[in-house]
Amino acid sequence: MTIVEETATTGTARHGALGTSPTRPDGVAKVQGSFEFSSDISADGCLWGATLRSPHPYARIVSIDPSAAWQIDGVQAVITAEDVPGQMTYGLISQDQPVFAGDVVRYVGEPVAAVAADDPETCRRAIEALAVEYEVLDPLTDAEAAIAGDHPPIHPDGNVIRHQRIVCGDPDATGEVVVEGTYEIGMQDQAFLGLEAALAIPDPGGKGVELHIATQWLHEDRAQIAACLGLPEDAVRLVLGGVGGAFGAREDISLQVHTCLLALRLARPVRMAYSRAESFLGHVHRHPATIWMRHHATGTGEIVKIESRMVFDGGAYASTSSAVLVNAITLAQGPYRCPNAVVDGWAVRTNHLPCGAMRGFGAVQACFAYETQMDRLAAACDVDPVDLRILNAMRTGDTLITGQPVLNVAPVAECIRETAALPLPDEPVGGAPMPDGGPDVMKLPGGAGRTADASNIVRGIGWGASIKNLMYSEAFDDYSTARCRIEDGVVTLKFATAEVGQGFVTLAPQIARTVLGIDDVRLDRIDTLIGSSGSTSASRQTWMSGGAVNAACLAVRAKIFEHVASSNGLDAETLLIDGTDIVEPATGWRQDAVEACAGQTFDETAEYHHPPTTELDEHGQGSPHTAFAFVAHRAVVDVDPDLGLVKVVQIATAQDVGRALNPLSVIGQIEGGIAQGLGLAVMEEIIQIDGVIRNGNFTDYLLPTFLDMPPVVATLIEEPDPLAPLGAKGVGEPPTISSTPAIVAAIRDALRQVDGVGKPLHRVPVRPGDICL
Amino acid sequence: MSEAEIYRLHVNGERRDVTDSWVGESLLDVLRDRLGLVGAKGACEQGECGSCSVIVDDELVCSCLVMAASAVGQRIVTVEGIAAPGTPSDVQQAFVDAGAVQCGFCTPGLIMAVHDLLDRTPAPTDTEIREELAGNVCRCTGYGRIIDAVQRVAVARTERAS
Numbered sequence: 001m002t003i004v005e006e007t008a009t010t011g012t013a014r015h016g017a018l019g020t021s022p023t024r025p026d027g028v029a030k031v032q033g034s035f036e037f038s039s040d041i042s043a044d045g046c047l048w049g050a051t052l053r054s055p056h057p058y059a060r061i062v063s064i065d066p067s068a069a070w071q072i073d074g075v076q077a078v079i080t081a082e083d084v085p086g087q088m089t090y091g092l093i094s095q096d097q098p099v100f101a102g103d104v105v106r107y108v109g110e111p112v113a114a115v116a117a118d119d120p121e122t123c124r125r126a127i128e129a130l131a132v133e134y135e136v137l138d139p140l141t142d143a144e145a146a147i148a149g150d151h152p153p154i155h156p157d158g159n160v161i162r163h164q165r166i167v168c169g170d171p172d173a174t175g176e177v178v179v180e181g182t183y184e185i186g187m188q189d190q191a192f193l194g195l196e197a198a199l200a201i202p203d204p205g206g207k208g209v210e211l212h213i214a215t216q217w218l219h220e221d222r223a224q225i226a227a228c229l230g231l232p233e234d235a236v237r238l239v240l241g242g243v244g245g246a247f248g249a250r251e252d253i254s255l256q257v258h259t260c261l262l263a264l265r266l267a268r269p270v271r272m273a274y275s276r277a278e279s280f281l282g283h284v285h286r287h288p289a290t291i292w293m294r295h296h297a298t299g300t301g302e303i304v305k306i307e308s309r310m311v312f313d314g315g316a317y318a319s320t321s322s323a324v325l326v327n328a329i330t331l332a333q334g335p336y337r338c339p340n341a342v343v344d345g346w347a348v349r350t351n352h353l354p355c356g357a358m359r360g361f362g363a364v365q366a367c368f369a370y371e372t373q374m375d376r377l378a379a380a381c382d383v384d385p386v387d388l389r390i391l392n393a394m395r396t397g398d399t400l401i402t403g404q405p406v407l408n409v410a411p412v413a414e415c416i417r418e419t420a421a422l423p424l425p426d427e428p429v430g431g432a433p434m435p436d437g438g439p440d441v442m443k444l445p446g447g448a449g450r451t452a453d454a455s456n457i458v459r460g461i462g463w464g465a466s467i468k469n470l471m472y473s474e475a476f477d478d479y480s481t482a483r484c485r486i487e488d489g490v491v492t493l494k495f496a497t498a499e500v501g502q503g504f505v506t507l508a509p510q511i512a513r514t515v516l517g518i519d520d521v522r523l524d525r526i527d528t529l530i531g532s533s534g535s536t537s538a539s540r541q542t543w544m545s546g547g548a549v550n551a552a553c554l555a556v557r558a559k560i561f562e563h564v565a566s567s568n569g570l571d572a573e574t575l576l577i578d579g580t581d582i583v584e585p586a587t588g589w590r591q592d593a594v595e596a597c598a599g600q601t602f603d604e605t606a607e608y609h610h611p612p613t614t615e616l617d618e619h620g621q622g623s624p625h626t627a628f629a630f631v632a633h634r635a636v637v638d639v640d641p642d643l644g645l646v647k648v649v650q651i652a653t654a655q656d657v658g659r660a661l662n663p664l665s666v667i668g669q670i671e672g673g674i675a676q677g678l679g680l681a682v683m684e685e686i687i688q689i690d691g692v693i694r695n696g697n698f699t700d701y702l703l704p705t706f707l708d709m710p711p712v713v714a715t716l717i718e719e720p721d722p723l724a725p726l727g728a729k730g731v732g733e734p735p736t737i738s739s740t741p742a743i744v745a746a747i748r749d750a751l752r753q754v755d756g757v758g759k760p761l762h763r764v765p766v767r768p769g770d771i772c773l
Numbered sequence: 774m775s776e777a778e779i780y781r782l783h784v785n786g787e788r789r790d791v792t793d794s795w796v797g798e799s800l801l802d803v804l805r806d807r808l809g810l811v812g813a814k815g816a817c818e819q820g821e822c823g824s825c826s827v828i829v830d831d832e833l834v835c836s837c838l839v840m841a842a843s844a845v846g847q848r849i850v851t852v853e854g855i856a857a858p859g860t861p862s863d864v865q866q867a868f869v870d871a872g873a874v875q876c877g878f879c880t881p882g883l884i885m886a887v888h889d890l891l892d893r894t895p896a897p898t899d900t901e902i903r904e905e906l907a908g909n910v911c912r913c914t915g916y917g918r919i920i921d922a923v924q925r926v927a928v929a930r931t932e933r934a935s
């Protein structure tokens with residue numbers, strides 16, 4: 001694969017082409033409030049739908065009596081499992097999750113029935129009027145009990161979703177220095193702001209349905225919906241509704257099937273929209289995990305072997321648990337060389353909320369463990385934590401513990417060094433002195449609470465580095481499709497790539513402008529009237545859909561060159577794009593690209609596939625991943641050791657981006673990803689007690705605000721990856737991964753300065769009591 | 774349904790009759806569902822996220838926490854009333870230019886909050902920006918580019934004034 005712009009394009013980038021930062025095509029609509037999110041879409045004669053959910057983590061449904069609901073004026077439909085015409089279950093990897101619970105409910109919030117009514121208030125009353133009798137069962141809430149077989153299966157597929165072992169090199173190898181610990185990661189919520197919402201419009205005669213939906217992957221949704229509706233796939237058409245953030249939470253089905261079922265039953269358009277409380281129950285979360293890890297190293301800190309046991313609580317249904325687990329175990333070494341390993345991974349089923357994809361996808365949990373271990377190893381070897389990481393830094397050609405060689409550009413040491421070279425904050429604790437000579441209390445831990453005394457505050461510095469696989473893994477062909485059409489000098493691109501805020505709608509025209517030399521690029525509707533683009537996840541769309549758009553544009557360009565060559569007596573092979581011209585360098589012949597296409601129509605569709613990957617064998621050996629990206633983070637945190645309060649002061653980062661195709665978008669991904677890493681470090685956790693969520697709202701589930709998020713100083717490490725179609729790596733996930741352990745390491749560093757010992761802080765999010773008690 | 778109320782709101786310089794609202798319905802729901810002004814967004818409906826921010830009698834409020842009927846006689850400005858379609862305000866344009874918009878769900882609320890901030894405090898410090906906007910959650914951007922947008926407008930307005 002080549003980097004096309006270098007072979008067929010000359011000159012420096014003009015504004016709007018690759019490497020520049022044009023503004024978003026949907027930007028003005030978004031700032032003016034006219035952009036249509038899925039929750040804004042309505043239709044004439046539209047009804048509303050709502051969902052009845054289980055109040056119990058585990059119970060048998062004895063009976064459902066809808067009669068009282070039917071008494072309410074305006075109620076149009078009540079549906080349960082009995083009304084599902086097709087497949088009763090769905091799921092991304094295994095179809096183990098019921099559309100509606102049939103005989104048993106397995107988590108608090110599991111859908112039991114749905115209603116449609118004239119308005120949302122009538123829906124709410126109808127839901128309340130549905131009488132369900134449950135026989136409460138003993139819930140499984142301990143992941144270890146699921147592994148041990150101490151609880152009867154809560155699902156026909158059993159309580160273990162996946163057990164996978166990795167044995168690499170010499171399992172008996174030992175090192176002079178050994179450090180170990182057990183780490184816990186809490187359940188994080190994606191907390192996108194735009195709540196789940198959809199509009200389903202049935203076809204006349206009930207033979208099909210059109211669904212407007214905020215999702216990450218239209219075609220996968222369509223396949224699962226069609227199966228449950230008992231319709232052929234082409235009878236179900238999906239249109240992307242405006243997406244208010246995703247972060248993994250829209251990869252699974254939530255209200256899609258319910259909305260379509262109601263619309264088809266009533267032969268009328270139906271809207272569904274979740275509240276925030278319902279959203280916490282209605283989508284998958286980041287897996288809580290417990291990870292034991294032991295590192296063996298030489299006396300100077302070179303890693304000899306890692307051992308680990310990882311337990312991921314998948315909650316009631318499998319979703320992507322097995323793939324999340326594989327990410328965690330296969331990336332357990334971090335961005336470091338490691339010749340020997342024994343890793344045991346478990347993803348289990350419990351009666352907790354189902355877990356699945358969230359930004360970082362398994363790599364996050366593993367990273368908190370291995371980066372904490374790296375700091376312990378540095379301390380045990382009396383080596384600086386930065387030097388220890390550079391000493392072990394992976395390079396191109398090194399192998400994962402699965403035996404897979406890392407063939408991508410792997411500038412791990414550069415990321416760490418460049419991060420270390422970034423300036424530390426110039427302001428002292430409490431910021432620059434205020435006019436009265438005192439600190440700016442808003443810059444102290446506790447902020448407006450004015451609880452901290454500046455003289456007690458200790459500043460710590462911590463490090464994190466990480467590796468992330470890009471694209472899907474384990475033999476999955478997550479290809480992407482794109483169509484490029486030129487008519488009257490205007491380029492139109494079509495793809496099914498879900499725009500969730502990341503900015504593919506900005507990038508795709510940049511690709512077309514660069515390849516074709518034509519500035520007027522329009523985007524067709526994002527829907528299922530073209531082939532799949534795969535999911536907007538796994539940091540994959542720049543590479544995959546970027547690759548597909550690039551390929552479609554190249555195919556069109558070849559047609560243009562043929563046309564130009566034959567009408568001007570030139571050789572198509574010698575033509576290039578130079579800015580907005582087509583040129584033949586040898587003769588100096590040139591023509592404006594738009595003029596060259598006058599009166600012509602060219603239309604090409606292309607698919608981009610990445611090279612195949614493999615499954616893991618029973619020893620966890622294989623080449624499961626497509627590509628890798630790396631990043632380093634340094635956190636500076638002010639800590640109040642008495643009150644347990646923290647203020648993150650600065651995050652520095654150098655990220656391996658391959659090539660920054662839109663530098664402003666890259667910065668946006670870096671800052672946004674770090675904010676979510678900060679959330680996991682010190683704020684965000686879904687609390688469940690006995691299987692019941694206790695903080696499913698924005699008052700109790702704490703998200704980073706303007707006051708929590710510090711300035712980010714970032715360097716982009718740009719070494720184009722020859723394996724990437726545009727030289728660019730995905731940038732969405734790495735920022736989230738090692739920012740978390742860096743922040744926690746900074747807190748540990750501060751606490752160590754207080755008493756020379758510090759606190760282990762082996763659990764995220766770190767709570768005040770973990771610091772001060 | 775609860776008893777319907779009929780009242781008149783003053784929104785974006787226009788009188789708008791609300792004929793099918795129920796008693797106690799929030800201003801956010803009335804704007805969105807009764808008046809078709811869907812610019813204000815609901816992401817928590819309990820005053821925590823700021824997505825629903827509008828200005829009522831020169832005060833920035835969370836419209837999810839205001840009863841629509843209580844806003845009778847007050848001047849309501851929503852994001853749709855900030856500037857004519859296609860001609861964004863300086864704040865709106867700065868958000869686009871600075872990369873302060875990703876998914877855009879928080880954006881209408883932030884646009885209202887930033888206009889309000891800069892009307893009161895033309896040259897805010899970094900701390901003032903963060904403190905004033907802390908009621909508006911953005912899950913996508915990490916806030917850095919939004920702060921940049923605010924600073925761009927503050928600088929441009931100060932330059933214009935001098």
Ligand code: FES
Pocket residue numbers: 814815816817818819820821822823824825826835836837838
């Ligand atoms: S919806 Fe009003 S503050 Fe969140």
Ligand code: FES
Pocket residue numbers: 193244245501873874875876877878879880910911912913914
């Ligand atoms: S841009 Fe998505 S929430 Fe702010």
